[in-house]
Amino acid sequence: MRDWTLTAFRDGQRSERTDLLALExxxxxxxxxxxxxxxxxxxxxxxxxxxxxxxxxxxxxxxxxxxxxxxxxxxxxxxxxxxxxxxxxxxxxxxxxxxxxxxxxxxxxxxxxxxGKNSFERLGLRCGPLTSDWTFTPEHILGMLPQLQAAQHTFQSTGGIHASALFDSDGYLKHLTEDVGRHNALDKLLGRLFLDGQLPAPNHALLVSSRLSFELVQKTITAGIPMLCGLSAPSSLAAELADAFNLTLIGFLREGGFNVYSGKERIQGS
The missing domain is CATH 3.10.20.10 (Ubiquitin-like (UB roll))
Known part of the structure; x- marks a missing residue:
């Protein structure tokens, strides 16, 4: 993090103060x-x-x-x-x-x-649909959000950084990484697991602090993780890819609820 001097305007008042910025x-x-x-x-x-x-x-x-x-x-x-x-x-x-x-x-x-089509086909040559029959309760999914927020230490200081978090089958946070780029945050997390020989991870779920892009879905499928959750919406192509490869895709995870765009069979009671 880096100190930065700025001018703030609040409630009609002007003040000079120092803020923390995320390094890039x-x-x-x-x-x-x-x-x-x-x-x-x-x-x-x-x-x-x-x-x-x-x-x-x-x-x-x-x-x-x-x-x-x-x-x-x-x-x-x-x-x-x-x-x-x-x-x-x-x-x-x-x-x-x-x-x-x-x-x-x-x-x-x-x-x-x-x-597009070529990306779907290339991914299909490397890995087929996810076959994990593990399931998560709605309560476990909702419980991931406060754990993510509590562990985002750099975000709490800067307000300008993304996070990716891995949760086990009981809904407990195992790893969290932060970066100014949402794809980088996920790559850092998957890289740790890859180097430690912990991929695929069929009984785990991912939660990212961003929207759900095609590339985040592709990375999750490659890692053999059957569930990806996000705080915002998926793109249409991300939802299509998740559905084609049997990934449970959850968006708009907020206090009190969430949307399931594909793979609802992994949600107990659905």
Whole structure:
């Protein structure tokens, strides 16, 4: 977080004060394999958990399938440059990875990427519909919201950051990550699980503090997590993808209720 001096206008009064802002800096993710180095993504993120962020991004995009493919991960500063931690180099071992899943990150600036029939088909080749028959009670789902809010420490200080949280089958918070980017927050969370060998996670649920985009749904399906909840609405394509892959998709999770857009069979009493 960073201190920032600002001028506030409240109730007709003007005052000077200091506020806390969430940090935002670029991260370049490089892959090194067979002596070739390739930049695969540049994202604006909140510094911290960079290794998990990169691992989660590469896993959810189909580049990595197992932690053993990673030989090393470290921040890298080119010779003669000012040292920073804004470039991360990941050295891989084994065969050259498949980069086809990264196409949308090079050809569009949209937050949800190039979506549609090709994206559905590519995801289908990597993972089929979710088969988990685990169920959640409405009370457990409603109970996730106050746990998320209590654990969002950076949001409480800045008001300008997203969160992704993982809950177990009893509705208890297991992990939470925060970042200025909603996709980055989820990548950080999934990256931790991936590096620890804890994916897929069929008896768990995710809760994100943002709207439910196609890309968040895609990442959840890839991770083998059968439920994704959000505080806002899904897009039409996100709902279609969730329905096609048997993901329970819940939006507008607020105190007192929520909407189920697909996979209602996992909600007890529905």
């Amino acid at each position: 800096e670029p991260l370049e993710i490089q892959l090194c394999f067979k002596k070739e180095v390739r930049t695969v993504a540049i994202t604006m993120r909140t510094p911290g958990d960079d290794l998990a962020l990169a691992a989660g991004f590469l896993f959810s995009e189909g580049v990595l399938s197992h932690p053993a493919q990673i030989q090393s991960m470290a921040h890298f500063t080119p010779e003669g440059a000012i040292p920073t931690e804004n470039t991360l180099r990941i050295t891989l071992q084994g065969p050259i990875p498949d980069f086809s899943g990264l196409e949308r990150h090079f050809f569009t600036s949209s937050a949800c990427g190039v979506c």
